Amino acid sequence: MTTEQAKVRVIASAKTWIEGEAVQQLEGTARLPGMRAAIGMPDLHPGKGSPIGAAFLCEGRVYPHLVGNDIGCGMGLWATDLLRRKAKRDRWADRLGDLDGPWDGDASAALAGVGTTEFDASLGTIGGGNHFAELQAIDRVDDAAALAAAGLDAEALVLLVHSGSRGLGESILRAHVDAFAAGGLDVGTAPADEYLRRHDHAVAWARVNREVIAGRFAAALGAELKRTLDVCHNSVVPAGEGMWLHRKGAAPSDEGLVVIPGSRGTLSYLVRPSAGNADGGWSLAHGAGRKWKRGEVKARLKDRYRPADLGQTALGGRVICEDRELLYEEAPEAYKDIDVVVGALVEAGLCAVVATLRPLITYKTRRR
Numbered sequence: 565m566t567t568e569q570a571k572v573r574v575i576a577s578a579k580t581w582i583e584g585e586a587v588q589q590l591e592g593t594a595r596l597p598g599m600r601a602a603i604g605m606p607d608l609h610p611g612k613g614s615p616i617g618a619a620f621l622c623e624g625r626v627y628p629h630l631v632g633n634d635i636g637c638g639m640g641l642w643a644t645d646l647l648r649r650k651a652k653r654d655r656w657a658d659r660l661g662d663l664d665g666p667w668d669g670d671a672s673a674a675l676a677g678v679g680t681t682e683f684d685a686s687l688g689t690i691g692g693g694n695h696f697a698e699l700q701a702i703d704r705v706d707d708a709a710a711l712a713a714a715g716l717d718a719e720a721l722v723l724l725v726h727s728g729s730r731g732l733g734e735s736i737l738r739a740h741v742d743a744f745a746a747g748g749l750d751v752g753t754a755p756a757d758e759y760l761r762r763h764d765h766a767v768a769w770a771r772v773n774r775e776v777i778a779g780r781f782a783a784a785l786g787a788e789l790k791r792t793l794d795v796c797h798n799s800v801v802p803a804g805e806g807m808w809l810h811r812k813g814a815a816p817s818d819e820g821l822v823v824i825p826g827s828r829g830t831l832s833y834l835v836r837p838s839a840g841n842a843d844g845g846w847s848l849a850h851g852a853g854r855k856w857k858r859g860e861v862k863a864r865l866k867d868r869y870r871p872a873d874l875g876q877t878a879l880g881g882r883v884i885c886e887d888r889e890l891l892y893e894e895a896p897e898a899y900k901d902i903d904v905v906v907g908a909l910v911e912a913g914l915c916a917v918v919a920t921l922r923p924l925i926t927y928k929t930r931r932r
Contacts, residue, residue, distance in 0.1 A: 570599040571594075571603075572602050573602075574608060575603065575912050577606070577912075582604070582606075583609060586604065586608045586609050586610045593614050593615070593618075593630065596748065597748065599622050599623075600622060600623055602619075602620050603619045603620075603621075603843075605814055605850070605853075605905075606849050607813070608853065609853045613629065614629065614630055614812065617812075617814060617853050619809060619846070620810040620812075621807055621845060622748070625748040625756075626808050627800075627810060628740040629737070630812055631737075631763070631812060632737065633734040634734070635736060635799065636729040636733060636769065636770030637729070637796070637797060638795050639815070640791065640795075641723070641794075641823050641834075642725075642778050643716050643722055643792055644789055646785065646787050648719055648721055653881075653882050653924055659785060660785070662930040663697070663780055664689060669776065678772055681769065683729075683730055683769075686730040687730075687769075689727075690727050690927070692887075692929070696828070696926055697724070697727075697777055697926075698723070698724045698725075698832075698924075698926045698927070699785075700924060702717075702720075702722065702921060703831055703920040704919060705918075706919060707836065707918045710821070711834075714821055714834075716792060721924065723782065723787075725781075729769050736763065740759060770796065771794055781927065792821070793823070796816070797815045797816075803846070809845065809847075811845075813853075814849070817841045817914065817915070821834060821836055821837075822848055823921070824848065824850065824909075825851050825852070825902075826851070826896075826902030828877060829879060829881070829923070830903075831879070831902065831903075833902065833906045834917070835906065836915060836918050838915055838916070841914055844914045848914060849905050849906070851902075851905075852902040852905055854900070855899055856898045858898075862889065865892055869895070871888050871891055874892065874895060877896070877923065879922055880924075881925065884929075886929060890929065894928065
Protein backbone atom coordinates (compact mmCIF):
# COMPACT_ATOMS: atom_id res chain seq x y z
CA MET A 565 0.00 0.00 0.00
CA THR A 566 1.47 3.37 -1.00
CA THR A 567 1.61 6.34 1.36
CA GLU A 568 0.65 9.11 -1.05
CA GLN A 569 -1.23 12.04 0.47
CA ALA A 570 -4.99 12.00 0.12
CA LYS A 571 -6.76 14.69 -1.86
CA VAL A 572 -9.07 16.89 0.22
CA ARG A 573 -11.88 18.83 -1.44
CA VAL A 574 -14.92 20.69 -0.15
CA ILE A 575 -17.65 21.36 -2.71
CA ALA A 576 -18.89 24.84 -1.92
CA SER A 577 -19.96 28.15 -3.41
CA ALA A 578 -19.43 31.70 -2.19
CA LYS A 579 -22.68 31.35 -0.21
CA THR A 580 -21.85 28.04 1.48
CA TRP A 581 -21.35 28.05 5.25
CA ILE A 582 -19.39 25.13 6.72
CA GLU A 583 -18.08 24.88 10.29
CA GLY A 584 -14.33 24.85 10.76
CA GLU A 585 -14.70 21.76 12.95
CA ALA A 586 -16.22 19.83 10.04
CA VAL A 587 -13.33 20.78 7.75
CA GLN A 588 -10.84 19.76 10.43
CA GLN A 589 -12.53 16.38 10.75
CA LEU A 590 -12.40 15.96 6.98
CA GLU A 591 -8.70 16.76 6.92
CA GLY A 592 -8.06 14.41 9.84
CA THR A 593 -9.88 11.58 8.11
CA ALA A 594 -7.76 12.17 4.99
CA ARG A 595 -4.70 11.17 7.02
CA LEU A 596 -5.97 7.66 7.75
CA PRO A 597 -3.83 4.85 6.27
CA GLY A 598 -4.85 4.04 2.70
CA MET A 599 -6.99 7.15 2.25
CA ARG A 600 -6.79 8.63 -1.25
CA ALA A 601 -9.54 11.26 -1.25
CA ALA A 602 -11.80 12.96 1.30
CA ILE A 603 -14.55 15.02 -0.30
CA GLY A 604 -16.95 17.19 1.66
CA MET A 605 -20.38 17.97 0.25
CA PRO A 606 -22.03 21.40 0.68
CA ASP A 607 -24.02 19.95 3.62
CA LEU A 608 -20.81 18.95 5.46
CA HIS A 609 -21.12 19.22 9.24
CA PRO A 610 -19.33 17.78 12.29
CA GLY A 611 -19.99 14.24 13.41
CA LYS A 612 -18.59 12.06 16.17
CA GLY A 613 -14.94 12.05 15.18
CA SER A 614 -15.55 12.14 11.43
CA PRO A 615 -17.76 14.49 9.43
CA ILE A 616 -21.22 13.89 8.02
CA GLY A 617 -21.89 14.83 4.42
CA ALA A 618 -18.72 13.39 2.90
CA ALA A 619 -17.30 10.68 0.66
CA PHE A 620 -14.00 8.93 1.30
CA LEU A 621 -11.99 6.90 -1.22
CA CYS A 622 -9.62 4.40 0.35
CA GLU A 623 -7.23 1.87 -1.13
CA GLY A 624 -7.36 -1.68 0.21
CA ARG A 625 -9.09 -0.83 3.50
CA VAL A 626 -12.56 -0.27 4.85
CA TYR A 627 -13.29 1.90 7.87
CA PRO A 628 -16.62 0.95 9.49
CA HIS A 629 -16.70 4.07 11.67
CA LEU A 630 -16.83 6.21 8.50
CA VAL A 631 -20.08 4.49 7.49
CA GLY A 632 -21.43 4.88 11.02
CA ASN A 633 -24.06 3.06 12.99
CA ASP A 634 -27.03 3.51 10.66
CA ILE A 635 -25.72 1.35 7.84
CA GLY A 636 -27.96 1.53 4.79
CA CYS A 637 -29.75 4.73 5.79
CA GLY A 638 -31.17 6.40 2.71
CA MET A 639 -34.06 7.98 0.85
CA GLY A 640 -36.86 6.28 -1.02
CA LEU A 641 -39.31 8.15 -3.26
CA TRP A 642 -42.65 6.78 -4.44
CA ALA A 643 -45.20 8.10 -6.89
CA THR A 644 -48.76 7.98 -5.52
CA ASP A 645 -52.18 8.11 -7.14
CA LEU A 646 -53.22 10.98 -4.84
CA LEU A 647 -53.87 14.21 -6.71
CA ARG A 648 -52.60 17.54 -5.44
CA ARG A 649 -55.86 19.33 -6.18
CA LYS A 650 -57.75 16.83 -4.00
CA ALA A 651 -55.32 16.89 -1.08
CA LYS A 652 -56.94 16.73 2.37
CA ARG A 653 -53.99 17.59 4.57
CA ASP A 654 -55.56 17.59 8.03
CA ARG A 655 -57.91 14.67 7.36
CA TRP A 656 -55.06 12.58 6.01
CA ALA A 657 -52.79 13.52 8.91
CA ASP A 658 -55.42 12.29 11.37
CA ARG A 659 -55.82 9.04 9.43
CA LEU A 660 -52.13 8.24 9.65
CA GLY A 661 -52.51 7.21 13.26
CA ASP A 662 -49.50 5.60 14.96
CA LEU A 663 -46.82 4.41 12.54
CA ASP A 664 -44.32 3.88 15.38
CA GLY A 665 -45.73 0.61 16.63
CA PRO A 666 -44.78 -2.82 15.29
CA TRP A 667 -45.84 -3.58 11.74
CA ASP A 668 -48.51 -6.27 11.62
CA GLY A 669 -47.29 -7.70 8.31
CA ASP A 670 -45.19 -10.78 7.58
CA ALA A 671 -41.55 -9.80 8.16
CA SER A 672 -40.25 -13.14 6.92
CA ALA A 673 -42.04 -12.69 3.60
CA ALA A 674 -40.93 -9.07 3.25
CA LEU A 675 -37.33 -10.09 3.91
CA ALA A 676 -37.34 -13.08 1.57
CA GLY A 677 -34.03 -13.05 -0.22
CA VAL A 678 -32.57 -10.67 2.37
CA GLY A 679 -32.66 -12.72 5.56
CA THR A 680 -34.27 -12.24 8.94
CA THR A 681 -32.57 -10.78 12.02
CA GLU A 682 -33.19 -10.28 15.72
CA PHE A 683 -34.17 -6.70 14.88
CA ASP A 684 -37.11 -7.54 12.63
CA ALA A 685 -39.64 -6.28 15.17
CA SER A 686 -38.48 -2.81 14.09
CA LEU A 687 -39.15 -3.46 10.41
CA GLY A 688 -41.50 -0.81 9.04
CA THR A 689 -40.70 1.80 11.68
CA ILE A 690 -39.11 5.17 10.97
CA GLY A 691 -36.89 5.68 14.00
CA GLY A 692 -35.83 8.94 15.63
CA GLY A 693 -33.44 11.75 14.84
CA ASN A 694 -33.80 13.22 11.37
CA HIS A 695 -35.78 10.30 9.95
CA PHE A 696 -39.25 10.91 8.54
CA ALA A 697 -41.94 9.97 6.05
CA GLU A 698 -43.26 12.93 4.08
CA LEU A 699 -46.10 13.38 1.63
CA GLN A 700 -45.07 16.01 -0.92
CA ALA A 701 -46.43 17.95 -3.86
CA ILE A 702 -44.32 18.63 -6.94
CA ASP A 703 -43.81 22.37 -6.67
CA ARG A 704 -41.74 23.50 -9.65
CA VAL A 705 -40.67 21.50 -12.69
CA ASP A 706 -37.34 22.38 -14.31
CA ASP A 707 -36.94 19.29 -16.50
CA ALA A 708 -40.33 17.92 -17.62
CA ALA A 709 -38.76 15.19 -19.75
CA ALA A 710 -36.72 13.80 -16.85
CA LEU A 711 -39.74 13.98 -14.57
CA ALA A 712 -41.87 12.02 -17.04
CA ALA A 713 -39.08 9.50 -17.64
CA ALA A 714 -39.06 8.84 -13.89
CA GLY A 715 -42.77 8.04 -14.05
CA LEU A 716 -43.82 11.12 -12.08
CA ASP A 717 -46.91 13.22 -12.76
CA ALA A 718 -46.65 16.87 -11.76
CA GLU A 719 -50.28 16.80 -10.61
CA ALA A 720 -49.86 13.78 -8.32
CA LEU A 721 -48.33 13.66 -4.84
CA VAL A 722 -45.16 11.76 -3.97
CA LEU A 723 -44.02 10.07 -0.77
CA LEU A 724 -40.46 10.46 0.51
CA VAL A 725 -39.14 8.13 3.23
CA HIS A 726 -35.88 8.66 5.11
CA SER A 727 -34.88 5.79 7.36
CA GLY A 728 -32.22 3.14 7.84
CA SER A 729 -31.42 -0.21 9.39
CA ARG A 730 -32.64 0.68 12.90
CA GLY A 731 -30.77 -1.33 15.57
CA LEU A 732 -29.21 -3.72 13.06
CA GLY A 733 -26.57 -1.27 11.84
CA GLU A 734 -25.79 -0.20 15.39
CA SER A 735 -25.10 -3.79 16.40
CA ILE A 736 -22.71 -4.27 13.47
CA LEU A 737 -20.70 -1.15 14.26
CA ARG A 738 -20.65 -1.98 17.98
CA ALA A 739 -19.20 -5.42 17.28
CA HIS A 740 -16.48 -3.82 15.16
CA VAL A 741 -15.65 -1.13 17.71
CA ASP A 742 -15.48 -3.70 20.53
CA ALA A 743 -12.90 -5.66 18.55
CA PHE A 744 -10.99 -2.98 16.62
CA ALA A 745 -11.99 0.43 18.05
CA ALA A 746 -11.85 2.94 15.14
CA GLY A 747 -9.30 0.90 13.23
CA GLY A 748 -9.66 0.01 9.58
CA LEU A 749 -9.87 -3.50 8.13
CA ASP A 750 -7.62 -4.75 5.35
CA VAL A 751 -9.78 -5.96 2.48
CA GLY A 752 -9.42 -9.70 1.93
CA THR A 753 -8.96 -10.55 5.61
CA ALA A 754 -11.57 -12.50 7.56
CA PRO A 755 -12.68 -9.51 9.71
CA ALA A 756 -13.16 -7.34 6.61
CA ASP A 757 -15.08 -10.09 4.82
CA GLU A 758 -17.36 -10.53 7.84
CA TYR A 759 -17.99 -6.80 8.21
CA LEU A 760 -18.77 -6.38 4.50
CA ARG A 761 -21.14 -9.37 4.57
CA ARG A 762 -23.04 -7.94 7.53
CA HIS A 763 -22.90 -4.43 6.02
CA ASP A 764 -24.47 -5.58 2.75
CA HIS A 765 -27.19 -7.38 4.68
CA ALA A 766 -27.99 -4.20 6.65
CA VAL A 767 -28.14 -2.14 3.43
CA ALA A 768 -30.65 -4.59 1.95
CA TRP A 769 -32.65 -4.71 5.21
CA ALA A 770 -32.83 -0.90 5.30
CA ARG A 771 -34.19 -0.79 1.75
CA VAL A 772 -36.96 -3.22 2.71
CA ASN A 773 -37.63 -1.12 5.81
CA ARG A 774 -38.27 1.98 3.69
CA GLU A 775 -40.55 -0.05 1.43
CA VAL A 776 -42.62 -1.24 4.38
CA ILE A 777 -42.80 2.25 5.89
CA ALA A 778 -44.07 3.61 2.58
CA GLY A 779 -46.65 0.83 2.39
CA ARG A 780 -47.93 1.56 5.91
CA PHE A 781 -48.22 5.28 5.13
CA ALA A 782 -50.03 4.65 1.84
CA ALA A 783 -52.39 2.07 3.33
CA ALA A 784 -53.54 4.58 5.95
CA LEU A 785 -54.50 6.98 3.16
CA GLY A 786 -55.87 4.36 0.76
CA ALA A 787 -53.20 5.23 -1.81
CA GLU A 788 -51.37 3.18 -4.42
CA LEU A 789 -47.60 3.45 -4.76
CA LYS A 790 -44.92 2.97 -7.39
CA ARG A 791 -41.30 3.28 -6.38
CA THR A 792 -39.32 5.91 -8.26
CA LEU A 793 -35.94 5.59 -6.55
CA ASP A 794 -34.16 4.33 -3.47
CA VAL A 795 -30.65 5.56 -2.68
CA CYS A 796 -28.44 4.74 0.28
CA HIS A 797 -26.23 7.47 1.76
CA ASN A 798 -24.44 5.50 4.52
CA SER A 799 -22.40 2.68 3.01
CA VAL A 800 -19.08 1.45 1.65
CA VAL A 801 -18.85 0.00 -1.87
CA PRO A 802 -16.05 -1.20 -4.17
CA ALA A 803 -14.88 1.52 -6.54
CA GLY A 804 -12.52 -0.42 -8.81
CA GLU A 805 -8.74 -0.96 -8.80
CA GLY A 806 -8.73 -1.96 -5.14
CA MET A 807 -10.49 1.22 -4.03
CA TRP A 808 -13.40 1.40 -1.59
CA LEU A 809 -15.81 4.34 -1.51
CA HIS A 810 -17.22 5.21 1.90
CA ARG A 811 -20.24 7.48 2.07
CA LYS A 812 -21.37 9.05 5.32
CA GLY A 813 -24.35 11.25 4.58
CA ALA A 814 -23.53 11.38 0.87
CA ALA A 815 -25.97 10.25 -1.82
CA PRO A 816 -24.64 8.24 -4.78
CA SER A 817 -24.47 10.13 -8.06
CA ASP A 818 -24.07 6.99 -10.16
CA GLU A 819 -27.48 5.36 -9.59
CA GLY A 820 -29.90 7.73 -11.33
CA LEU A 821 -32.07 10.48 -9.88
CA VAL A 822 -31.52 11.65 -6.30
CA VAL A 823 -33.75 13.48 -3.83
CA ILE A 824 -31.96 16.02 -1.65
CA PRO A 825 -34.37 16.96 1.13
CA GLY A 826 -34.42 20.23 2.95
CA SER A 827 -36.02 20.52 6.37
CA ARG A 828 -39.69 19.91 7.09
CA GLY A 829 -40.26 23.62 6.47
CA THR A 830 -38.46 23.97 3.14
CA LEU A 831 -38.55 22.50 -0.33
CA SER A 832 -36.72 19.32 -1.29
CA TYR A 833 -34.95 18.89 -4.63
CA LEU A 834 -35.18 16.09 -7.16
CA VAL A 835 -31.93 16.24 -9.14
CA ARG A 836 -30.29 14.49 -12.08
CA PRO A 837 -26.60 13.76 -11.39
CA SER A 838 -24.09 14.70 -14.07
CA ALA A 839 -22.12 12.00 -15.83
CA GLY A 840 -18.77 11.08 -14.36
CA ASN A 841 -18.29 13.06 -11.13
CA ALA A 842 -15.03 11.44 -10.02
CA ASP A 843 -13.93 14.79 -8.55
CA GLY A 844 -17.09 14.76 -6.43
CA GLY A 845 -16.49 11.23 -5.21
CA TRP A 846 -19.41 9.97 -7.32
CA SER A 847 -21.59 11.55 -4.63
CA LEU A 848 -23.95 14.41 -3.85
CA ALA A 849 -25.25 16.05 -0.68
CA HIS A 850 -27.83 13.94 1.13
CA GLY A 851 -29.75 16.85 2.62
CA ALA A 852 -29.43 20.37 3.96
CA GLY A 853 -27.07 19.42 6.79
CA ARG A 854 -27.38 20.53 10.40
CA LYS A 855 -26.50 24.10 11.33
CA TRP A 856 -27.15 23.83 15.07
CA LYS A 857 -26.34 20.95 17.39
CA ARG A 858 -29.36 19.11 18.75
CA GLY A 859 -28.70 20.04 22.35
CA GLU A 860 -28.81 23.77 21.68
CA VAL A 861 -31.87 24.11 19.44
CA LYS A 862 -34.58 24.29 22.08
CA ALA A 863 -32.74 26.98 24.04
CA ARG A 864 -32.49 29.05 20.85
CA LEU A 865 -36.13 28.66 19.84
CA LYS A 866 -38.28 28.10 22.94
CA ASP A 867 -38.96 31.83 23.35
CA ARG A 868 -39.91 32.19 19.68
CA TYR A 869 -42.12 29.15 19.22
CA ARG A 870 -44.54 27.11 21.25
CA PRO A 871 -44.75 23.40 20.37
CA ALA A 872 -48.08 24.07 18.65
CA ASP A 873 -46.40 26.65 16.41
CA LEU A 874 -43.91 24.03 15.21
CA GLY A 875 -46.72 21.72 14.12
CA GLN A 876 -47.32 23.93 11.09
CA THR A 877 -44.73 25.15 8.59
CA ALA A 878 -44.27 28.35 6.62
CA LEU A 879 -45.02 26.38 3.45
CA GLY A 880 -48.38 25.22 4.79
CA GLY A 881 -47.25 21.75 5.80
CA ARG A 882 -48.47 19.74 8.77
CA VAL A 883 -45.93 18.16 11.12
CA ILE A 884 -46.79 15.05 13.13
CA CYS A 885 -44.32 14.93 16.02
CA GLU A 886 -45.58 14.43 19.56
CA ASP A 887 -42.07 14.22 21.03
CA ARG A 888 -41.55 17.86 22.06
CA GLU A 889 -37.78 17.62 22.33
CA LEU A 890 -37.54 16.16 18.82
CA LEU A 891 -39.99 18.77 17.55
CA TYR A 892 -37.52 21.50 18.52
CA GLU A 893 -34.38 19.56 17.53
CA GLU A 894 -35.71 19.14 13.99
CA ALA A 895 -36.99 22.69 13.55
CA PRO A 896 -36.24 24.16 10.10
CA GLU A 897 -33.93 26.77 11.65
CA ALA A 898 -31.61 23.98 12.84
CA TYR A 899 -30.67 23.21 9.23
CA LYS A 900 -28.62 24.93 6.57
CA ASP A 901 -30.22 26.59 3.55
CA ILE A 902 -31.14 23.81 1.12
CA ASP A 903 -31.20 26.29 -1.79
CA VAL A 904 -27.55 27.14 -1.11
CA VAL A 905 -26.58 23.46 -0.75
CA VAL A 906 -28.15 22.44 -4.05
CA GLY A 907 -26.96 25.64 -5.71
CA ALA A 908 -23.35 24.75 -4.86
CA LEU A 909 -23.77 21.30 -6.44
CA VAL A 910 -25.26 22.81 -9.60
CA GLU A 911 -22.55 25.47 -9.76
CA ALA A 912 -19.91 22.74 -9.48
CA GLY A 913 -21.50 20.96 -12.44
CA LEU A 914 -22.41 17.89 -10.38
CA CYS A 915 -26.17 17.84 -11.00
CA ALA A 916 -29.15 19.61 -12.54
CA VAL A 917 -32.51 20.26 -10.88
CA VAL A 918 -35.45 18.24 -12.20
CA ALA A 919 -38.11 19.50 -9.79
CA THR A 920 -38.70 20.88 -6.32
CA LEU A 921 -40.98 19.13 -3.83
CA ARG A 922 -43.16 20.90 -1.26
CA PRO A 923 -43.90 19.15 2.07
CA LEU A 924 -47.58 18.55 2.78
CA ILE A 925 -47.49 16.12 5.74
CA THR A 926 -44.29 15.25 7.61
CA TYR A 927 -44.54 12.25 9.93
CA LYS A 928 -41.92 11.99 12.69
CA THR A 929 -43.52 10.20 15.65
CA ARG A 930 -46.74 9.85 17.61
CA ARG A 931 -44.76 8.82 20.70
CA ARG A 932 -44.31 11.37 23.48
